[in-house]
Amino acid sequence: MTERRAVLLTLVVILVFFGIAYAEKSDTPYGDFCPKCSKYGVCPELLSVEEAHEAVESYFREKGISVGKIRGHGRFLKMQLIKDNDILDVILFDRKTGRIRSIY
Numbered sequence: 001m002t003e004r005r006a007v008l009l010t011l012v013v014i015l016v017f018f019g020i021a022y023a024e025k026s027d028t029p030y031g032d033f034c035p036k037c038s039k040y041g042v043c044p045e046l047l048s049v050e051e052a053h054e055a056v057e058s059y060f061r062e063k064g065i066s067v068g069k070i071r072g073h074g075r076f077l078k079m080q081l082i083k084d085n086d087i088l089d090v091i092l093f094d095r096k097t098g099r100i101r102s103i104y
Contacts, residue, residue: 047095068082
């Protein structure tokens, strides 16, 4: 039984290691982000559509990713991320917290 636990623990450690390595290589890291919001994901007021577009565009610019179509109103905006004229991802941008999430 002890050997079995050791093998399972080793497998879990290996999977976690490769999962972290894969996440660091991703072109689309998601989580807290917005230059106008605090690091805790709180904006003093709802960002305008233009401010949200510029925030996402500036974040992905150095990776060669641009923002395509923007849809939505209210708190959340749906944005296409474009790379090499292909849709890389579709994200949901929270204009109140500055958080970016993939909707795929």
